[in-house]
Amino acid sequence: MNQQPIGVFDSGYGGLTVLKEIIKKLPQYDYVYLGDNARAPYGTRSFESVYHYTLECVQWLFNKGCPLVILACNTASAKALRTIQQNDLPKIAPGNRVLGVIRPTTEKIGDYTQTKQVGILATAGTVLSESYIIETNKFYPGVTVFQQACPMWVPLVENNEHNSKGADYFIEKDLNALLDQSKNIDTILLACTHYPLLKHKIQQFLPEGISLLSQGEIVADSLEDYLVRHPEIEERCSRQGKLAFFTTDSPADFDAHATIFLGRKTHAKHADMDEVKLTKKNARGFHS
The missing domain is CATH 3.40.50.1860 (Rossmann fold)
Known part of the structure; x- marks a missing residue:
């Protein structure tokens, strides 16, 4: 063969x-x-x-x-x-x-949340597709998905600025915009493969008790x-x-x-x- x-x-x-x-x-x-x-x-x-x-x-x-x-x-x-x-x-x-x-992630994401409220941080294209909302609903109909586009995150990583103080502004801004949609979000998925490089930065602005997931x-x-x-x-x-x-x-x-x-x-x-x-x-x- x-x-x-x-x-x-x-x-x-x-x-x-x-x-x-x-x-x-x-x-x-x-x-x-x-x-x-x-x-x-x-x-x-x-x-x-x-x-x-x-x-x-x-x-x-x-x-x-x-x-x-x-x-x-x-x-x-x-x-x-x-x-x-x-x-x-x-x-x-x-x-x-x-x-x-997307499907492998949405098959598992509901297992991580206790409040049944999940946040998605992604590119504008992924957010507009609503793929995470649609697919999560198939496997976990009781889970509500909130999304936030983070247009500056990929350029920050690809220009090697993801460890800079300048990155803090955009990370905090987009994270707050997501959490403002619901105070009960207890699980956040990094729905872009660039974002794991920002994980340590994101955690600095993340309230206690919220799980942060990478896809790899x-x-x-x-x-x-x-x-x-x-x-x-x-x-x-x-x-x-x-x-x-x-x-x-x-x-x-x-x-x-x-x-x-x-x-x-x-x-x-x-x-x-x-x-x-x-x-x-x-x-x-x-x-x-």
Whole structure:
């Protein structure tokens, strides 16, 4: 059987915080990480743009042989995952699978709250999609979800300003805006993969008794469970503990930032999305 790596996709660097936890949990598998840094951030882009960009990147990872792709990006999971799963996957790779980070999180989030009131800190795109409200309601109908967009948080992290005093203003402002929506919120989810780097800052402004959750460990646990339940996919995943990193922008710039998120050095290569577009064009011409 032809075995290939698991693909992990993010609009930029943030997905590396998820990959870090996946590697801790499942170090035996091979992984290919793709960051669409040239078109980041996704958080402020339209649903249509996010969908097209995400689909191109998923196709690129399929072309690398990945039988399973994890969208380690909340915005892509919110705006593109369902359409790709339902409409595109049956056409382009019916034997492959694409998973996101929202469903695994919402399957568990209700277990953490006693008051049944949960806060979500996310990008504007994720908040507008209302994906966390919709998905949480499926698993925990009695839980109320409050959301707050934090548009400055990703730029702070990517410009290495997340430890600065300037970051305090925006963190306190957005956190207060969330908590002002309800005094009974006892669990807050960092629904953006960049935000774990701000966790220590957030906790400085967080009242006692409120749990602060990151997605990485939850997603890693969910992936382990998925592979157990789907041996037909697990058997196609190669197991040599290898890592490969690709970016649609500058590999040198990617490597300079990646250490902050992953905790180890990377040696990224450039990924050309024009190859995917060319393949699609040729395919249309062939079938016409």
